Amino acid sequence: MYSPDELMQEFKQLSILEKIALETGEEDDIKLGEYLGTSDYRYVDGNIRELTQKYYFKGKEGITYSKHPFYIRSGMHRHDFFEMAYAYKGDFVQTINNTQMTIREGSLLLLDTYVSHSVGPVDENTIIVNILMTREYFSEKLMKRFSQNNLITEFIVSALYKNSLKGNYLHFSLDNNDEIRNYINAVLLELKHDNPGRDEIINSFMIILLTMLAREKNCVNDQPSGSRTTPxxxxxxxxxxxxxxxxxxxxxxxxxxxxxxxxxxxxxxxxxxxxxxxxxxxxxxxxxxxxxxxxxxxxxxxxxxxxxxxxxxxxxxxxxxxxxxxxxxxxxxxxxxx
The missing domain is CATH 1.10.10.60 (Homeodomain-like)
Structure with missing residues (x-):
């Protein structure tokens, strides 16, 4: 039986990038990435980096996860995949569309594609876990399972079909909701262990997780001007x-x-x-x-x-x-x- 303890052990381990940042005091992710030859981006709209899913997803997978590295500042960027940023331990500050917001422990952000955002450096007392999903995963695995008209469905419809309205996000202030945390742990552990049937288990957990989020009343729904609610x-x-x-x-x-x-x-x-x-x-x-x-x-x-x-x-x-x-x-x- 998998245990969340192994996730915590994984998150506490320092990567090569984190070790270099700690030793040198350099917190700029661009400079660190160039040093290791791991940068893969282009600049758009002046100083915003655009990242592509080919660098983050391997082969056929449509969902993966990563920990935001300790000691490193992630400058303003956007990407062509979805991101669920979860405050696994501690609080963190994220800037989205030029608006700075504090994400409390246990809360999460669901970011649409091409949302401009940045995250400041955090130490080992703050763990941010990012669950990343491709548009194909949203369309093939999630959209077909949501038929009710709710907050999550509206978000998915906007994300998949409203190309002119990219840039919205959902902020769920959850106050360490144990059920949400348990399902996030379950998804992360299935992703970590490549066992038979894991895809179906992950998809089922994601549907339950998003359905539970759809019930949440304490949510900020930010959409670009000109958006309209889908009937x-x-x-x-x-x-x-x-x-x-x-x-x-x-x-x-x-x-x-x-x-x-x-x-x-x-x-x-x-x-x-x-x-x-x-x-x-x-x-x-x-x-x-x-x-x-x-x-x-x-x-x-x-x-x-x-x-x-x-x-x-x-x-x-x-x-x-x-x-x-x-x-x-x-x-x-x-x-x-x-």
Whole structure:
């Protein structure tokens, strides 16, 4: 049986980066990263670093975790994956979208993609654990399990579909909620130990964790100006599309919800910024990625399973979205796992 004690032992161990920071007094993560040759970023909007998921996720995994290093300041940055920052021990200060906030022990932040944020240096008395998730993980593993219209569902819908509204976050002030801590420990321990069936266990724990967070009343929900609350009907439509996208037409979806096709189309465009067909195509492409990562099926078979009937059209869409062919994508995966 796993014990949270082994997590604490892991978190207390100093990495090479932390040892160098402690010995030299250098707290700038950029300088330390360059010293070790581990930097992987580009600058956007002047002085904001943009980090990519390829550096943090290995092979097929869509969820992982890391401890914020002791003694090191993480300058203003953003990334193309989601982050759940949990105050495992002690309090810490984080700046998000130019707003400084204190995260108390036991509380957590759920950050959307491309949120500009920074964290000051902490000592060994403060442990920050970051659970990182790719957009594909959110879409494939989480969205399809949330059909109720609640705070978490709204966050996921905004994160996956509202490209123009990137930058929101949820701050849960939890006052050391034991149930939340237990589920976070359970997720971390399953991630730490690569045992059979761990993916299903992790996904189940994450669904329970997020559902429990959705019940929390003490939450700050910060969204960029211009955002609008997604009505329950749109959440239901997106959930239905997630479950039936293979052969779903606009007319079929409209008929299911007793809307006219034009009205359903306008509704989706208004609240997601995307058309019905573009959402369907994204779902199909995400299915091909899942099959490329988890099966040995041929490319043509994968395209067929995902609902593509025209192979030329499929290749064109895939290359446009991912910058390589399906075969090339699979080749990169094989290289990363060698």
């Amino acid at each position: 329950s009907s749109v959440v239901s439509i997106l959930d239905y599309m997630n479950k039936n996208y293979m052969n779903l037409t606009l007319e079929d979806a409209a008929g299911y919800f007793h809307f006219s096709p034009n009205y359903l189309s306008r509704l989706l465009k208004k609240y997601t910024g995307k058309t019905f067909i573009s959402i369907i195509l994204e779902l199909k492409l995400e299915k091909t990625i899942f099959l490329l990562e988890h099966t040995d099926f041929s490319i043509s078979r994968i395209a067929e399973i995902a609902g593509f009937r025209n192979m030329n059209y499929f290749y064109k869409l895939f290359e446009k979205k991912y910058g390589c062919t399906p075969k090339g994508y699979r080749g990169k995966l094989e290289e990363s796992t060698r």
